[in-house]
Amino acid sequence: MKSSGTALKAVPVLAALTIFFGLASVGDQLVLPWFVDGREARGLLFPPGSEFPYQTPEFSHKAGINSLGFRDREWNTEKNGSTIRVLAIGDSFTFGMGVELEQTWPKILEQRLRDLGLDIEIANLGRPGASPAEYAEVAEKAIPLLKPDKIVIAVLQGDDLAQTIRQVRQNGEQQKKSPFSRIAVGINRTAGLLYPNTSRLIEQYLINRSTFRSRDRLLEKIWQSQAEKLAAGYRGERKARFDSMSATARGMFLKGHLNPGIVSMAISDPHYFATTLQADDPLVQDGLRKMQDHLQGIKKSAGGTPVIVVSMPLGAYVSEDVWNGRKEIGFTTSPEMLHTTVPDEELKKICAAVDIPFLSVTERFRRQSVNKPLYYKYDGHFNPRGHQVFVEELLPLLQKHVFNTSSKNSTTN
Structure with a gap:
């Protein structure tokens, strides 16, 4: 009975997590594309318009x-x-x-x-x-x-x-x-699949930060x-x-x-x-x-x-x-x-x-x-x-x- 009660208590938590990650995925797919485009943000090989x-x-x-x-x-x-x-x-x-x-x-x-x-x-x-x-x-x-x-x-x-x-x-x-x-490693890969635009935005920030540092020195x-x-x-x-x-x-x-x-x-x-x-x-x-x-x-x-x-x-x-x-x-x-x-x-x-x-x-x-x-x-x-x-x-x-x-x-x- 005790384990059954614990399981019941966990249901709302799991439901909340499911809703959270679901909304996060929707936001990644519908909202972030307005802020980051794969080709324009990252380019094929380098940040577009950069100079080395x-x-x-x-x-x-x-x-x-x-x-x-x-x-x-x-x-x-x-x-x-x-x-x-x-x-x-x-x-x-x-x-x-x-x-x-x-x-x-x-x-x-x-x-x-x-x-x-x-x-x-x-x-x-x-x-x-x-x-x-x-x-x-x-x-x-x-x-x-x-x-x-x-x-x-x-x-x-x-x-x-x-x-x-x-x-x-x-x-x-x-x-x-x-x-x-x-x-x-698995979590990192899964995040890239579930939230590709979020991952792309983070990656672009890191790329740009490195690139700008190279420009300055x-x-x-x-x-x-x-x-x-x-x-x-x-x-x-x-x-x-x-x-x-x-x-x-x-x-x-x-x-x-x-x-x-x-x-x-x-x-x-x-x-x-x-x-x-x-x-x-x-x-x-x-x-x-x-x-x-x-x-x-x-x-x-x-x-x-x-x-x-x-x-x-x-x-x-x-x-x-x-x-x-x-x-x-x-x-x-x-x-x-x-x-x-x-x-x-x-x-x-x-x-x-x-x-x-x-x-x-x-x-x-x-x-x-x-x-x-x-x-x-x-x-x-x-x-x-x-x-x-x-x-x-x-x-x-x-x-x-x-x-x-x-x-x-x-x-x-």
């Missing part, structure tokens, strides 16, 4: 974001019927870290194809720090909005696989956490502050790795002239670029399978629109200059890295498994890098010449396999 200043000893430029939320000129969601629209999805190499917009490979490629007579436009959907998981998310959002005719996924050799391996490892560790931790000052905090926290083996950095690299880091993320990666995971070359490693295989899943997801989002994967040559595998720079920062390096074909071979396999064409210019890029620097030595991104050469080597392959154009100067593998 980048200044290091190796380069200086500002990256402006258009009203749709990606680094490019203003775009109309509705395209001209005769225009070929291409989405270039990738990370900071596609975004163009270290160069002006018109110096990025998507914009150079766009102009070169126009010079060949194509009515074409290429959207630069690169986002620094993105990995195949994010490429799939970007594709899912951008394809229905921009309605492309072709989609190019620029996969960064080794690095994208390394990021995916980290994500697989972190997901495995998450499964081992306490039930309370998993419940918290030079990147150099931000990096210097982060470097000081990181250096002060190193102990034991990590401290030894930090002390073993070359004097030049360590000095750049402490002055805010070197991306703290690169140094932090070298200190915490010095084998970052070497591990991905061990194709038989079970963890590497797990990462490759996950990358394959992401590519399959992109193909599904494309809904029949042609998808092409292009291998972006990573400096540590291509340029002796960058290879030395990575060694100075503290990464494990070996001479074979500059000759390996493993990254492209493995990527080609997973592309074949999901029936997506794969293009690579690695060997040609290696030969070109001997003559002139194509990367920033310490930062590791393409310099303006690198973007230009990448297009020079990629264009003939695209002409042959994708756009069916011809040129007197074109060559093929």
